[in-house]
Amino acid sequence: MDxxxxxxxxxxxxxxxxxxxxxxxxxxxxxxxxxxxxxVIGTMVGDIAITTNFTQKNLLPSMAHPFGTDWLGRDMLFRxxxxxxxxxxIGLFASVISAVIAAILxxxxxxxxxxxDAVITWLVDLVMGIPHLLLLILISYALGRGTLGVIVAxxxxxxxxxxxxxxxxxxxxxxxxxxxxxxKLGRSxxxxxxxxxxxxxxxxxxxxxxxxxxxxxxxxxxxxxxGFGLPPEQPGIGIILSESMKYLSLGMWWLALFPGLxxxxxxxxxxxxxxxxxxIIDPHSAHD
Amino acid sequence: xxxxQYSGIFQYIGKSIIKITSLLIAVxxxxxxxVSLSPVDPxxxxxxxxxxxxxxxxxxxxxxxxxxxxxxxxxxYWNWFSDFVxxxxxxxxxxxxxxxxxxxxxxxxxxxxxxxxWIFSGILGFTLGIIAGLYRGRxxxxxxxxxxxxxxxxxxxxxALVLLxxxxxxxxxxxxxxxxxxxxxxxxxxxxxxxxxLILPALTLSVIGxxxxxxxxxxxxxxxxxxxxxxxxxxxxxxxxxxxxxHALRNIMLPAITLQFASISxxxxxxxxxxxxxxxxxxGKAAVSAGLGGDAPLLLGIAVISAALVFTGNFTANILYGxxxxxxxxxxxxx
Amino acid sequence: xxxxxxxxxxxxxxxxxxxTQYEQGLKQVELxxxxxxxVSVHTGEIVAVVGSSGSGKSxxxxxxxxxxxxxxxxxxxxxxxxxxxxxxxxxxxxGKKIVLVPQSVTYxxxxxxxxxxxxxxxDEESICKKQEELFAFYKLQQNxxxxxxxxxxxxxxxxxxLTTAMMESPRLxxxxxxxxxxxxxxxxxxxxxxxxxxDKGNGVLLITHDIELAxxxxxxxxxxxxxxxxxxxxxxxxxxxxxxxxxxxxxxWRALPQNGFQPLPGNQPYVKDMPKGCSFGPRCLxxxxxxxxxxxxxxxxxxxxxxxxxx
Numbered sequence: 001m002d003x004x005x006x007x008x009x010x011x012x013x014x015x016x017x018x019x020x021x022x023x024x025x026x027x028x029x030x031x032x033x034x035x036x037x038x039x040v041i042g043t044m045v046g047d048i049a050i051t052t053n054f055t056q057k058n059l060l061p062s063m064a065h066p067f068g069t070d071w072l073g074r075d076m077l078f079r080x081x082x083x084x085x086x087x088x089x090i091g092l093f094a095s096v097i098s099a100v101i102a103a104i105l106x107x108x109x110x111x112x113x114x115x116x117d118a119v120i121t122w123l124v125d126l127v128m129g130i131p132h133l134l135l136l137i138l139i140s141y142a143l144g145r146g147t148l149g150v151i152v153a154x155x156x157x158x159x160x161x162x163x164x165x166x167x168x169x170x171x172x173x174x175x176x177x178x179x180x181x182x183x184k185l186g187r188s189x190x191x192x193x194x195x196x197x198x199x200x201x202x203x204x205x206x207x208x209x210x211x212x213x214x215x216x217x218x219x220x221x222x223x224x225x226x227g228f229g230l231p232p233e234q235p236g237i238g239i240i241l242s243e244s245m246k247y248l249s250l251g252m253w254w255l256a257l258f259p260g261l262x263x264x265x266x267x268x269x270x271x272x273x274x275x276x277x278x279x280i281i282d283p284h285s286a287h288d
Numbered sequence: 289x290x291x292x293q294y295s296g297i298f299q300y301i302g303k304s305i306i307k308i309t310s311l312l313i314a315v316x317x318x319x320x321x322x323v324s325l326s327p328v329d330p331x332x333x334x335x336x337x338x339x340x341x342x343x344x345x346x347x348x349x350x351x352x353x354x355x356x357x358x359x360x361x362x363x364x365y366w367n368w369f370s371d372f373v374x375x376x377x378x379x380x381x382x383x384x385x386x387x388x389x390x391x392x393x394x395x396x397x398x399x400x401x402x403x404x405x406w407i408f409s410g411i412l413g414f415t416l417g418i419i420a421g422l423y424r425g426r427x428x429x430x431x432x433x434x435x436x437x438x439x440x441x442x443x444x445x446x447x448a449l450v451l452l453x454x455x456x457x458x459x460x461x462x463x464x465x466x467x468x469x470x471x472x473x474x475x476x477x478x479x480x481x482x483x484x485x486l487i488l489p490a491l492t493l494s495v496i497g498x499x500x501x502x503x504x505x506x507x508x509x510x511x512x513x514x515x516x517x518x519x520x521x522x523x524x525x526x527x528x529x530x531x532x533x534x535h536a537l538r539n540i541m542l543p544a545i546t547l548q549f550a551s552i553s554x555x556x557x558x559x560x561x562x563x564x565x566x567x568x569x570x571x572g573k574a575a576v577s578a579g580l581g582g583d584a585p586l587l588l589g590i591a592v593i594s595a596a597l598v599f600t601g602n603f604t605a606n607i608l609y610g611x612x613x614x615x616x617x618x619x620x621x622x623x
Numbered sequence: 624x625x626x627x628x629x630x631x632x633x634x635x636x637x638x639x640x641x642x643t644q645y646e647q648g649l650k651q652v653e654l655x656x657x658x659x660x661x662v663s664v665h666t667g668e669i670v671a672v673v674g675s676s677g678s679g680k681s682x683x684x685x686x687x688x689x690x691x692x693x694x695x696x697x698x699x700x701x702x703x704x705x706x707x708x709x710x711x712x713x714x715x716x717x718g719k720k721i722v723l724v725p726q727s728v729t730y731x732x733x734x735x736x737x738x739x740x741x742x743x744x745x746d747e748e749s750i751c752k753k754q755e756e757l758f759a760f761y762k763l764q765q766n767x768x769x770x771x772x773x774x775x776x777x778x779x780x781x782x783x784x785l786t787t788a789m790m791e792s793p794r795l796x797x798x799x800x801x802x803x804x805x806x807x808x809x810x811x812x813x814x815x816x817x818x819x820x821x822d823k824g825n826g827v828l829l830i831t832h833d834i835e836l837a838x839x840x841x842x843x844x845x846x847x848x849x850x851x852x853x854x855x856x857x858x859x860x861x862x863x864x865x866x867x868x869x870x871x872x873x874x875x876w877r878a879l880p881q882n883g884f885q886p887l888p889g890n891q892p893y894v895k896d897m898p899k900g901c902s903f904g905p906r907c908l909x910x911x912x913x914x915x916x917x918x919x920x921x922x923x924x925x926x927x928x929x930x931x932x933x934x
Contacts, residue, residue: 007636007637007639007698007699007700008698008699008700008701008707008708008709009697009698010686010689010691010697010698010699010701010710010713011689011691011695011696011697011710012696013643013693013694013695013696015643015651019645019649019651021645021648021649022649025649122311122314125311126311126314126315126318128553128598129311129312129315129595129598129599130315130318130319130591130594130595130598131553131554131556131557131560131594131595131598132553132554132557133556133557133560133561134556134557134560134575134590134591134594137560137575137576137579137587138319138322138323138579138587138591139322140579141322141323141326141328141579141587142321142322142323142325142326143325143326144326144327144328145328145579145580214441218443221443221445222443222444222445222561225445225561225564226560226561226564226576226579226580227576227580228579228580241443241445241446241449244449245449245565248449248452248453248457249457249464251457251458253453253457253458256446256449256450256453257450257453260443260446260449260450263443263446264438264441264442264443264446267441267442267443268437268438268441271437271440271441272437275437425693516725516729516730517729517730517731517732517733519685519690519730520723520725520730520731521732522688522690522717523688523690523717523718523722523723523725524717524718524722524723524743524787525714525715525716525717525718525719525743526718526743530744534732534735534744535732535735538732538734538735539732539733539734612734613734614733614734614771614773615733615771615773618771618774
């Protein structure tokens with residue numbers, strides 16, 4: 001056997017410069033900083049955002065006012081930041097509530113027996129039967145169309161899909177060999193749950209939670225855009241955009257473009273972070 | 289035709305119809321509860337603030353009786369339900385017409401918009417998703433994936449506003465809103481006019497719809513390309529085109545159908561926003577007006593009809609599955 | 624290969640297959656699942672690559688056929704009928720001269736009729752005729768072609784997979800665990816098709832974990848341990864432990880039920896924790912410090928072995 005003999009290359013795999021995990025860390029760092037910045041700045045500039053100045057009204061974007069000013073002379077950059085931070089807070093709050101509901105229902109469906117499972121699955125089908133935005137309108141309507149109505153509506157309507165995911169995950173785990181073996185070996189149900197199931201379900205839950213944020217934020221913005229919820233004095237992004245509609249035909253394009261772009265970027269960032277996290281926990285792409 | 293061969297399918301259809309009916313009833317109950325919980329006063333919505341200031345006590349009492357405000361909720365629901373199944377959905381407070389006729393008019397408008405967007409986003413999304421999944425990791429995949437992610441993160445109503453600004457305000461190519469030109473006699477509205485008014489709303493809905501379908505189709509395609517039978521097909525020496533044509537496409541049909549019919553719910557939600565921006569007189573805009581204006585019967589009617597639409601879509605998808613998947617089709621004989 | 628007068632159909636030299644995987648944190652490392660593997664198949668023989676389940680043997684089949692997943696690196700020399708194959712050439716030959724017979728019906732498209740899949744979706748008369756002949760030869764009823772994969776019994780599925788492989792008169796069959804879960808007698812019966820194929824002057828590379836089956840049907844055994852072949856021996860050598868060369872093979876022999884059923888303590892090392900030099904070293908009674916160095920393959924009495932203490 002000649003060791004110096006050259007070997008043919010049958011296949012070559014080119015690794016990415018930044019592997020998946022590094023990418024995720026990058027997204028998470030950048031994403032969290034950006035969102036934190038918006039939230040913090042937004043909270044701090046509250047007063048400037050609502051200060052009217054009639055000498056400065058309807059200005060195009062410039063160095064002094066990067067996003068221009070509106071018909072009351074309010075600076076659009078600060079208004080947008082303030083509005084975005086409100087939307088982010090509401091979105092975060094609503095997502096956490098929805099995720100917790102989903103975790104409880106999903107776990108209950110998978111572990112408390114056939115009847116409970118049937119009821120919860122039927123509930124999921126029921127809530128998913130009404131188009132989401134319409135359901136939000138209904139809930140908001142039921143609660144009197146105010147701010148509370150919007151927050152509650154978004155918080156209690158995002159659980160169905162995550163419930164299905166968690167339920168599916170736990171059901172699969174229950175069938176896994178190592179769980180069955182642990183059970184036969186006499187481990188208590190609690191021990192099995194903590195040691196074997198939670199490490200598998202928790203990443204899915206976390207990813208599901210992160211991916212809920214963009215949906216919740218978009219829906220809250222949509223609801224307020226339509227006219228439900230936050231009063232015009234509180235500049236949520238949806239309201240800023242719906243008000244801009246009145247001035248569109250007058251050609252004041254910056255009133256809609258910039259706030260929307262900021263909303264888009266926020267949602268996109270959350271989507272990217274969530275997507276990266278999902279790739280890491282998915283066994284098919286976990287080692288990319 | 290041997291009935292026995294298809295008995296499995298008939299059984300399945302029967303069961304599904306029962307399930308859908310029970311779900312629809314539940315939806316109507318849920319919606320009824322939500323609508324009734326509202327602190328919004330239907331009388332105030334009906335006659336307005338000015339009317340409220342001027343009304344006499346006896347007229348108020350009559351109206352209260354008419355709206356059944358003093359009857360217990362279960363009785364009210366039962367009245368509504370028995371009317372509903374006979375085709376009477378109550379009276380719209382805002383439009384002063386039977387809810388059923390308001391809905392049927394706006395339903396047609398919404399249908400045209402939604403079906404256009406549904407077909408367009410379905411075909412384009414399917415194609416792009418397959419290409420991206422097939423060439424995973426290459427630049428075409430990155431392009432499609434990146435574009436779809438961007439669009440999927442875009443607020444529907446903002447995109448509608450941007451398109452409105454560009455095409456209607458700035459370029460003045462397309463109308464600003466509504467579904468027909470203002471001031472034109474209904475009989476004189478041409479098909480060309482209707483289409484012009486449909487373009488922007490349909491375009492917005494389609495663009496947003498494509499993104500979701502592309503991303504999901506791409507995922508399914510990647511799953512399929514990793515299956516054992518694809519590996520064996522390669523081992524048998526089949527070319528990539530042959531593998532896609534004979535194996536991947538057929539196997540992706542089933543999840544694609546589910547995806548397509550599931551997108552009905554999303555498209556309806558999008559239409560609510562799009563109709564608002566373009567003042568397009570469809571179900572979505574009516575729902576918003578009903579919600580803001582306190583028109584409970586109309587809102588309730590729209591909720592139930594839209595849920596019926598979603599359920600019908602899912603049902604259709606399941607039926608198609610039964611015909612396409614031989615395991616379901618033949619499973620009933622071989623057990 | 625000494626002592627065998629037939630020509631080589633297949634010769635594999637220094638085949639290595641590696642995956643990238645994450646260590647702790649952000650670093651990715653290359654894991655060699657197959658390392659410097661050598662194996663050969665002559666005309667008329669069945670060579671069984673025997674190793675424990677999940678040790679990467681299927682990758683050997685995929686590497687030869689050029690159908691490894693995209694995140695692998697693979698190097699090595701694959702020589703088929705005296706021709707050194709390039710990836711392009713492998714693409715031309717697979718499915719025709721070199722074929723794969725997989726384990727189970729999951730390797731068939733669930734939504735396509737079996738007959739069409741056997742014919743590779745071609746409908747020319749000559750191909751249809753060939754399919755009918757092969758079905759008859761393997762005792763499959765003609766209407767089996769109209770069934771879907773989920774309607775096939777285990778035995779029918781095996782014969783269908785075999786038919787698919789035989790459609791273009793191959794020279795080399797690579798059989799990847801073709802009889803999963805079958806007990807010995809049934810498996811032997813299923814394997815007789817492969818015996819007939821080999822006896823006509825072709826070659827079969829059988830990949831399996833079932834050593835008893837291998838001893839019954841194969842001509843030579845290649846023992847697979849920790850990613851490489853530690854010994855290639857004639858089946859006849861397994862009649863007595865003294866005729867075997869590598870300590871691992873001897874341990875395998877002793878573990879057989881008819882030879883005392885003695886297990887060897889320890890496990891195959893994980894790819895990540897591969898010991899330096901001989902991978903069997905930590906479990907070997909004859910281990911010496913030189914075993915940590917580079918171990919070359921030697922020829923010994925009509926077989927090959929990777930061990931400096933081979934006898």
